Structures are given as C-alpha cells and as structure tokens.
Amino acid sequence: MIEVHHLTKRFDEATAVDDLTFTVRPGVVTGFLGPNGAGKTTTMRMIVGLARPTSGRVTVNGRSFAEHGAPLDELGVLLDAGNVHPGRSARAHLSALAATHGIGRRRVDEVLELTGIQEVAGRKAGKFSLGMRQRLGIAAALLGDPHTLILDEPINGLDPDGVIWVRTLLRRLAAEGRTVFLSSHLMSEMSLTADHLVIIGRGRMIADAPLADVIAATSHTTVRVRTPEPQRLATAVAATPGASATEVGGGTLEIAGADAAAVALLAAQAGIHLDELSTTGASLEDAYLSLTHSSLEYRSTTGA
Amino acid sequence: MRNTDMSTLTSTPTTHRVSLPHLLHAEWIKAATVNATRWTTAVTLALAAFFAGTVLLVIGVAPLEGEDPSALILENFGERPALSVLSFTFAVVPALVALLGLLLVSGERGTGTLAVTLAAVPRRTPVLVAKLLLSAAAGFVVGLLAAGVTIAVVQPGLAGIGLGDGLWTAVGAQVVLGGAVSSAAIAVLGTALGSLFRNTAGAAGAVLSLLLIAPVILPMIPVIGSPLSQVLPTSAAAALSQPIDTVGGGTLLTGGLILAAWVAVSAVVATVLWKRRDI
Numbered sequence: 001m002i003e004v005h006h007l008t009k010r011f012d013e014a015t016a017v018d019d020l021t022f023t024v025r026p027g028v029v030t031g032f033l034g035p036n037g038a039g040k041t042t043t044m045r046m047i048v049g050l051a052r053p054t055s056g057r058v059t060v061n062g063r064s065f066a067e068h069g070a071p072l073d074e075l076g077v078l079l080d081a082g083n084v085h086p087g088r089s090a091r092a093h094l095s096a097l098a099a100t101h102g103i104g105r106r107r108v109d110e111v112l113e114l115t116g117i118q119e120v121a122g123r124k125a126g127k128f129s130l131g132m133r134q135r136l137g138i139a140a141a142l143l144g145d146p147h148t149l150i151l152d153e154p155i156n157g158l159d160p161d162g163v164i165w166v167r168t169l170l171r172r173l174a175a176e177g178r179t180v181f182l183s184s185h186l187m188s189e190m191s192l193t194a195d196h197l198v199i200i201g202r203g204r205m206i207a208d209a210p211l212a213d214v215i216a217a218t219s220h221t222t223v224r225v226r227t228p229e230p231q232r233l234a235t236a237v238a239a240t241p242g243a244s245a246t247e248v249g250g251g252t253l254e255i256a257g258a259d260a261a262a263v264a265l266l267a268a269q270a271g272i273h274l275d276e277l278s279t280t281g282a283s284l285e286d287a288y289l290s291l292t293h294s295s296l297e298y299r300s301t302t303g304a
Numbered sequence: 305m306r307n308t309d310m311s312t313l314t315s316t317p318t319t320h321r322v323s324l325p326h327l328l329h330a331e332w333i334k335a336a337t338v339n340a341t342r343w344t345t346a347v348t349l350a351l352a353a354f355f356a357g358t359v360l361l362v363i364g365v366a367p368l369e370g371e372d373p374s375a376l377i378l379e380n381f382g383e384r385p386a387l388s389v390l391s392f393t394f395a396v397v398p399a400l401v402a403l404l405g406l407l408l409v410s411g412e413r414g415t416g417t418l419a420v421t422l423a424a425v426p427r428r429t430p431v432l433v434a435k436l437l438l439s440a441a442a443g444f445v446v447g448l449l450a451a452g453v454t455i456a457v458v459q460p461g462l463a464g465i466g467l468g469d470g471l472w473t474a475v476g477a478q479v480v481l482g483g484a485v486s487s488a489a490i491a492v493l494g495t496a497l498g499s500l501f502r503n504t505a506g507a508a509g510a511v512l513s514l515l516l517i518a519p520v521i522l523p524m525i526p527v528i529g530s531p532l533s534q535v536l537p538t539s540a541a542a543a544l545s546q547p548i549d550t551v552g553g554g555t556l557l558t559g560g561l562i563l564a565a566w567v568a569v570s571a572v573v574a575t576v577l578w579k580r581r582d583i
Contacts, residue, residue: 015530045582045583048423048426049422049423049425049426049428050419050422050582050583051582052580052582053583064428065426066426066428068426069321069322070320070321070322071423071424071425072424073320073321073363073424077423077424079419079423080416080419081418082416083417083419083420084415084416084417084420085334085338085411085412085415085417086336087338087339087340088334088338088417089337092333092337093417094333095333096328096331096333096334096337096421097328097420098419099327099329099330099333099423099426100322100326100327100330100421100425100431101320101321101322101326101424102319102320102323102326103320125459140420144320144424178357180508182369230381253433
C-alpha cells in the first residue's frame with residue numbers, strides 16, 4: 001500500500017508535481033498514467049526517497065519508506081532500466097543489491113531465472129538490449145520478494161513476448177495480494193494491464209478511479225441515424241429514460257444513452273423508416289486524450 | 305517455462321536486513337566487479353615497482369660506468385636508501401589511491417546505479433559510511449601492497465651492495481605504516497570529494513587538481529603560497545612516511561592532524577549533501 005498525501009515538488013520555478021493525493025491499494029494493478037512530462041517519474045522518485053518533496057508526505061506499507069528495516073522486502077523499484085554500470089555483469093549487479101540486505105545467492109538465481117536472463121547473467125550489462133535491461137531491472141525489483149512494486153514504464157523496449165510476460169507477471173503479483181503501481185504514457189497498455197487508474201497531467205490529478213469507471217465516464221458512444229422522420233424519432237428517443245437525441249441536419253440524429261439495437265427497436269415499434277444506422281464510439285485512447293489534452297505541456301499545433 | 309514461476313515468486317522467509325556489514329559486503333562486490341578499480345590498483349602497484357626499479361638500474365648500470373654503486377646510492381638516496389625509496393613510492397601513491405577512492409562512488413553515481421542502491425537503502429547515510437570505510441581499507445591495503453612491491457624490488461639489490469640496513473627497524477615500520485595510513489586517508493578524501501560530483505570526469509578533475517596541480521601552483525603565490533601549500537593533503541600525507549628520527553615527531557603529528565582534518569571535513573560535508581540532495 002502506498003499513500004500519497006498532498007505531494008508537491010517544485011524545481012526552481014517549475015512545479016513538477018502539484019498537490020497529489022492518492023492511495024495505491026494492494027491486490028490490484030494500479031496504472032499511473034499521464035503524458036510525458038506529467039510528473040509520473042518525479043512522483044515515483046519521491047515515493048522511493050530519491051527526490052525530496054517540497055511539501056506533502058508519502059508512506060509505504062504504513063510507514064515512511066526510509067523507516068523500514070528491510071526496504072527491499074517492502075518495495076521493489078524499477079525506475080530506469082539504464083541505471084546499471086555498463087561494465088558490471090547482471091549477476092554482480094544483483095548480487096551487490098542483494099548483499100545490502102543479506103539476501104542470499106539463491107534468491108539472485110531465482111530472480112534471474114524468473115526474468116529469463118539467467119543465460120546472460122555473466123555478461124556485462126552494457127551489452128544488454130533495452131529489453132534485457134528491463135528484465136534485469138524487474139529482477140532487481142523482485143529481489144526482496146516485496147509487498148509493493150513500483151515500475152516506471154516497465155514495458156519500454158520489450159518485444160511483444162516480453163510485454164505479455166510483464167503483463168502476466170504484474171497481474172499475478174497483484175492477485176497474490178501485492179500492491180503494484182506502474183506508470184505508462186500509453187493508455188492502450190494500461191487498459192490491458194491495470195484495474196485502477198491514477199491519471200495526472202502537468203503534475204495535477206486528473207482522475208483516480210477504477211479502469212471501468214474511467215472508460216464509462218469518458219467514452220461517449222453515440223448512435224447516428226438518418227431517417228425521413230427525424231422529429232418523430234427524436235420524440236420517441238426523448239421518451240426513453242437516459243437517452244437523448246440531437247438533430248444535426250439532413251435528417252440525421254445523434255443519439256446518446258442508447259445503443260444501435262435499442263434505437264432500431266424504437267423505430268420499428270413506432271413504424272419509423274431508417275435510412276442509415278451506425279455507432280460512433282470514442283475509444284479509450286480518445287478518452288485519455290480528451291482528459292489530458294488541456295494539461296499537455298507541449299501540444300502539436302499543426303492544423304489537421 | 306512459466307510453471308516454475310509461482311514457486312520462485314515467493315522466496316522462503318528470511319531475515320533480510322540492512323546493516324553496515326551487509327552494506328560493506330555490497331560495496332566490496334561493486335568495487336571488485338568493475339575494471340576501473342582493478343586497473344587503478346594494478347597501475348598503482350606497477351608504478352611502485354617501476355620507481356623501485358630505477359634504483360636497481362642505478363645499482364646495475366653504475367659498475368659499467370666505472371662508478372661505485374654504493375657511493376651513487378648513498379649520494380642520491382642517503383644512508384637508508386630503502387626508506388628513501390619508500391618515501392618516493394608514497395609520493396606517487398596518493399593521486400592513484402584518491403582515484404581509486406573516487407571510483408568507489410563516481411562510477412555508481414555517473415551510471416545511475418546509485419539510484420538503484422539508494423532506493424534499496426533509503427536512509428542513504430549508511431551507504432556513504434560503508435563507501436568511506438571500504439575506501440579507507442582499500443587505501444590502507446593498496447598502500448601496504450605498494451610498500452611491499454617496493455621493498456621486494458629494491459631490498460635484495462640494496463642488501464647485495466651492503467645498504468640493506470634501516471628497513472627492518474622500528475623506523476622502517478613507521479615509514480611503511482605511515483605511508484599506508486596516509487594512503488587510506490587520501491582514498492577517503494577521494495571518495496568524499498567524489499561523492500559531491502555527478503559524473504566521474506568532474507570528480508576526477510577536482511580531486512586531481514587538489515592532489516597534483518595545487519601542490520605546483522600554490523607555492524607560486526607570493527608570501528602566503530608557501531605556508532598554504534603546507535596544509536595541502538599531499539604535503540600532510542608525505543610527512544607521515546618520513547622517518548621519524550630524521551624529521552621529528554612534531555612533523556608527523558602536524559601532518560597527521562592536517563590530514564585528519566581534511567578527512568573529517570570532507571566526510572562531514574559529503575555526508576550532509578549525500579543525505580539531502582536529490583539523486
């Protein structure tokens with residue numbers, strides 16, 4: 001469990017993280033979503049103690065992270081897969097980290113095997129591809145068999161096999177009752193991995209809700225229908241609870257709050273002839289874009 | 305392939321704990337598993353052997369020129385040539401062990417590995433303490449080894465021409481130990497100063513400026529230059545490996561105190577900033 005209370009980080013003039021409050025709960029995968037530069041990494045670095053908050057505080061499993069006697073057992077961290085000495089072997093990298101807690105060689109072998117890099121464990125990390133470094137970073141995060149995991153963009157650079165492997169691994173870790181917090185700037189990835197979303201933009205909270213709620217709240221499916229009798233159909237729709245119709249001209253209505261089948265049934269019952277019936281849905285990606293659009297730090301202004 | 309995963313995810317319950325011995329072990333693994341530290345140690349010892357070798361050359365070449373090697377050695381190195389050669393060795397060792405000490409922290413910081421370490425040990429200070437302790441131990445051992453190499457190269461030759469006296473005495477032991485202690489102090493200084501810089505190049509530039517360039521530049525400053533250069537870490541370190549019966553106990557004491565002050569101040573500043581700064 002990670003509890004973030006009114007966390008703020010200012011660098012000189014820029015505010016990277018602005019009064020964030022949220023809780024990352026055990027048993028589910030929580031996605032930390034936002035455009036690049038939104039403050040995800042800075043927030044994670046503050047949770048882990050690598051950056052000092054300007055104000056606010058964070059607890060990990062009930063206590064300030066630094067107060068734990070065996071931090072690796074509480075919180076496994078992958079912030080940047082590039083954070084390895086290029087001249088040191090993967091095994092030595094893990095052994096040194098394990099040694100800080102007196103974690104034995106057997107566990108090092110276990111995480112090497114678990115992440116599928118045991119074959120290259122003796123090779124220098126500088127010769128690793130980004131995907132292999134991500135695996136090494138995940139191996140390091142798992143060393144202490146932690147209750148909580150924080151992973152910053154863990155699927156960057158992974159091949160499709162690796163992406164599925166990470167997804168499966170994270171879901172299983174959450175199913176075991178662990179707290180899993182991972183960041184991404186890709187909504188599509190989050191929709192496949194996360195149960196709960198914390199969405200930020202320009203350091204501010206945009207949404208903190210279950211994935212399904214975010215989708216429901218932000219993706220508006222509308223039914224587009226063309227008919228010789230738009231007025232009559234609009235009246236019929238308006239009589240249906242939760243549904244509404246807007247006439248957009250040319251005998252075309254846009255109907256929200258009812259799906260295509262419901263509209264077709266309504267028309268049939270009223271004896272209204274339909275020329276055309278289609279569904280236009282905003283995808284999750286569209287929803288994300290609409291949520292974060294106003295908070296983008298850099299926006300392409302080229303006219304489309 | 306995936307079948308084994310469930311069992312390996314949950315390791316057997318153990319008593320994992322961050323402690324100073326654990327951190328020292330971790331620092332040792334890091335130091336021993338990169339080439340830079342190994343090479344710096346090797347170069348230090350090779351240079352010690354090279355300097356000692358030049359003395360052998362004098363002994364070997366002098367007879368061909370029709371000169372008496374003993375007279376030449378006495379003229380150039382004094383009555384206890386082994387101790388003089390050791391002092392030369394300990395004049396060369398500081399810059400290299402400082403580099404070694406610096407590598408214990410800079411390599412980690414420059415590559416980003418420090419973020420991984422400090423995310424595992426968020427209290428931070430014990431990590432730097434472990435680094436400083438390992439640095440002291442490494443400096444001391446490398447200093448002793450450099451002395452050992454020097455003696456192994458030079459002593460048989462000197463004994464052969466009847467100038468082997470003076471080494472196996474209390475003063476000889478003081479010269480070797482003094483050199484090793486000053487080497488430890490300089491290594492700690494290298495680690496402490498190195499920890500202040502985000503990349504190895506900046507750290508090395510600063511440390512080598514202090515140890516190699518300052519001793520040359522400072523004395524050129526009129527009036528205050530010369531006394532100032534006496535409080536440089538290299539001057540203080542050099543005092544410790546001088547024979548006590550030649551320079552007197554006061555010189556050693558002053559050198560030791562100056563060196564201790566350098567170590568203490570740099571370690572305190574390094575610790576404060578280490579704890580406070582964002583990584």
